[in-house]
Amino acid sequence: xxxxxxxxxxxxxxxxxxxxxxxxxxxxxxxxxxxxxxxxxxxxxxxxxxxxxxxxxxxxxxxxxxxxxxxxxxxxxxxxxxxxxxxxxxxxxxxxxxxxxxxxxxxxxxxxxxxxxxxxxxxxxxxxxxxxxxxxxxxxxxxxxxxxxxxxxxxxxxxxxxxxxxxxxxxxxxxxxxxxxxxxxxxxxxxxxxxxxxxxxxxxxxxxxxxxxxxxxxxxxxxxxxxxxxxxxxxxxxxxxxxxxxx
Amino acid sequence: xxxxxxxxxxxxxxxxxxxxxxxxxxxxxxxxxxxxxxxxxxxxxxxxxxxxxxxxxxxxxxxxxxxxxxxxxxxxxxxxxxxxxxxxxxxxxxxxxxxxxxxxxxxxxxxxxxxxxxxxxxxxxxxxxxxxxxxxxxxxxxxxxxxxxxxxxxxxxxxxxxxxxxxxxxxxxxxxxxxxxxxxxxxxxxxxxxxxxxxxxxxxxxxxxxxxxxxxxxxxxxxxxxxxxxxxxxxxxxxxxxxxxxxxxxxxxxxxxxxxxxxxxxxxxxxxxxxxxxxxxxxxxxxxxxxxxxxxxxxxxxxxxxxxxxx
Numbered sequence: 001x002x003x004x005x006x007x008x009x010x011x012x013x014x015x016x017x018x019x020x021x022x023x024x025x026x027x028x029x030x031x032x033x034x035x036x037x038x039x040x041x042x043x044x045x046x047x048x049x050x051x052x053x054x055x056x057x058x059x060x061x062x063x064x065x066x067x068x069x070x071x072x073x074x075x076x077x078x079x080x081x082x083x084x085x086x087x088x089x090x091x092x093x094x095x096x097x098x099x100x101x102x103x104x105x106x107x108x109x110x111x112x113x114x115x116x117x118x119x120x121x122x123x124x125x126x127x128x129x130x131x132x133x134x135x136x137x138x139x140x141x142x143x144x145x146x147x148x149x150x151x152x153x154x155x156x157x158x159x160x161x162x163x164x165x166x167x168x169x170x171x172x173x174x175x176x177x178x179x180x181x182x183x184x185x186x187x188x189x190x191x192x193x194x195x196x197x198x199x200x201x202x203x204x205x206x207x208x209x210x211x212x213x214x215x216x217x218x219x220x221x222x223x224x225x226x227x228x229x230x231x232x233x234x235x236x237x238x239x240x241x242x243x244x245x246x247x
Numbered sequence: 248x249x250x251x252x253x254x255x256x257x258x259x260x261x262x263x264x265x266x267x268x269x270x271x272x273x274x275x276x277x278x279x280x281x282x283x284x285x286x287x288x289x290x291x292x293x294x295x296x297x298x299x300x301x302x303x304x305x306x307x308x309x310x311x312x313x314x315x316x317x318x319x320x321x322x323x324x325x326x327x328x329x330x331x332x333x334x335x336x337x338x339x340x341x342x343x344x345x346x347x348x349x350x351x352x353x354x355x356x357x358x359x360x361x362x363x364x365x366x367x368x369x370x371x372x373x374x375x376x377x378x379x380x381x382x383x384x385x386x387x388x389x390x391x392x393x394x395x396x397x398x399x400x401x402x403x404x405x406x407x408x409x410x411x412x413x414x415x416x417x418x419x420x421x422x423x424x425x426x427x428x429x430x431x432x433x434x435x436x437x438x439x440x441x442x443x444x445x446x447x448x449x450x451x452x453x454x455x456x457x458x459x460x461x462x463x464x465x466x467x468x469x470x471x472x473x474x475x476x477x478x479x480x481x482x483x484x485x486x487x488x489x490x491x492x493x494x495x496x497x498x499x500x501x502x503x504x505x506x507x508x509x510x511x512x513x514x515x516x517x518x519x520x521x522x523x524x525x526x527x528x529x530x531x532x533x534x535x536x537x538x539x540x541x542x543x544x545x546x547x548x549x550x551x552x553x554x555x556x557x558x
Binding site: 050052053073074075078079083084086089090091092093094095096099103104131132148149152 | 497531532533534536537538539540541542543544545548551552554555556557558
């Protein structure tokens, strides 16, 4: 069953349609991957679903559980269960990790924060009182971001390039988090180019020129992407309708 | 009201704001207006206090080699709505000694109160003196706070100070700390202030690195809302080889508040080095959006970001 539906969503930035009559359904509790060349509109799609400032002036409809999100601000969307794991998580000078993780947590106890840190492979003893600032590596910040999202127990997570800028151990923790989300029944939409990450998705969508041009099993879509999209040599024309996979 | 009752009322006004300890092994002093309403000393620490017409004059002496295990707790304040409290303080920290002072200043009912402090602190070679001053004001401002401190750091000594006003409304603050740093001494000054309403905040932090290898950091963190105004003048001068320093000012400005930062760095020796950094602006949009994607309202997200900045 679809938790999130997009119908004919078009969004222009700088006079150019970045999302172009985009329609797609995402199934509840599944791990979806969005694949596409640079500039295809993947991050824009995530930001539009999240309702970030600068991404709300789209036409078409975005429905969560069949209800339109038009006019619903970011924080309210988050309270309804949607959240975003940023490609480059923010740094917060002076803000303690426990305060950051507890901020959006469903259960705001010290024990819960400790449990979330452990789940992303960070020792609570060492990390609980540290600051979410520039003293952390990129991989640590990614993991802390995931800890804060796991603590939210969201219904839908948008993950923008979850593997960018991280080491092998952090990558494994992200795979563990994906399994946790799956176990919690959380729907995941992740943007990635990484074959290692794609293996953890159940379905893939190929985005080109702001339009979903194909969808289906990961190996099929990623194979098509690898063969035809790097480099992109079809001038970003949508694939013929008959080549599209059925939903 | 008896001294004991006044002291109790003064401390109760602090609520859960910091902990003012008064145990047998803790040196403490409580001053209400110009009245000494409580005090206790520990071995190695002398405190001579004289009553003035409008405040007190205190001479604090920490004996050579004495290292106080517990912080010294000072509480200055006034419970009435109006008045003047002038504190004159002379602090002598003798060689190789250590003391940490927690000062709480409380003006919970202020409408028209002036609180001034003129302090001269002399830190002898090898000694360390820490002074943390936290203010609690009422919701209406109404306090003029004028702390002026002159510090002399001897060779290899250390002075660390923090001035914090994040509870209640500041009123008018004219903060002026000035330090001369001897060879291999370390100076750290931090101010953390939230300005609201029509608060006016002026901060002057000055450090002169006169001795070889002296080091200093001057940090100012402010968050301003409503019509509050702040001006920060941080000045660091290095005149000796291997002197090192950094000046940092960060101010978050919201609503119609106005902030100004004037960092002055001066290097008079080719082997000295000073850096500075200043950032004034609204709350970082990415930080704000990150917290809002966790379900926090914009106001709550802003409060949390400011809490971090001022922590």
